[in-house]
Amino acid sequence: MAEKTYPMTLEEKEKLEKELEELKLVRRPEVVERIKIARSYGDLSENSEYEAAKDEQAFVEGQISSLETKIRYAEIVDSDAVAQDEVAIGKTVTIQEVGETDEEVYMIVGAAGADAFAGKVSNESPIGQALIGKKTGDTATVETPVGSYDVKILKVEKTA
Known part of the structure; x- marks a missing residue:
């Protein structure tokens, strides 16, 4: 089965690539640091900071995955x-x-x-x-x- 393509302009693809870079180089490390700090508070079973950071990590990783797919299957449209x-x-x-x-x-x-x-x-x-x-x-x-x-x-x- 063929993968879905994502028609877009070259400018749109470049914007997605910048967004992906921001997520990987800035947001992901920030979230990892928040998880590390929250872990240092001890008992994870009742640690709301840890849960919030893990939720944010899942969200960021989902965004990264989605952007990687869109970029990989981008179909550049020449108007x-x-x-x-x-x-x-x-x-x-x-x-x-x-x-x-x-x-x-x-x-x-x-x-x-x-x-x-x-x-x-x-x-x-x-x-x-x-x-x-x-x-x-x-x-x-x-x-x-x-x-x-x-x-x-x-x-x-x-x-x-």
Whole structure:
């Protein structure tokens, strides 16, 4: 069975690599030191500092494992390889909900780079799935858990 790939821009992969380095070189040693200090308090059966540090260690190790997998199976997407007016990872798209006047601008990114507050939506999100492969002037139907709505693609640009 083929491993799942993680489509992303080169910039997204580099960001993940920096995050992984931070976890391995800073966070992991900090947690190990906290465990060592907590152990010095004696009886581990009633040592809340020790339990908290072990929980944090498990969390950090889980993050490291997840990032290593995403980096290992990263599929770098070249937005220049698709038509200039086609929505793809690495493109910025301006849309308008049909029947509305407000425009919305989103950068399409891989799941690892999603940040709704910064206007970065994942290719795996409902809006990302609806827009990928569409072109300027097309209408796309966005399927959400609470219903669907149509958006018109006004502009597609390569993300700077």
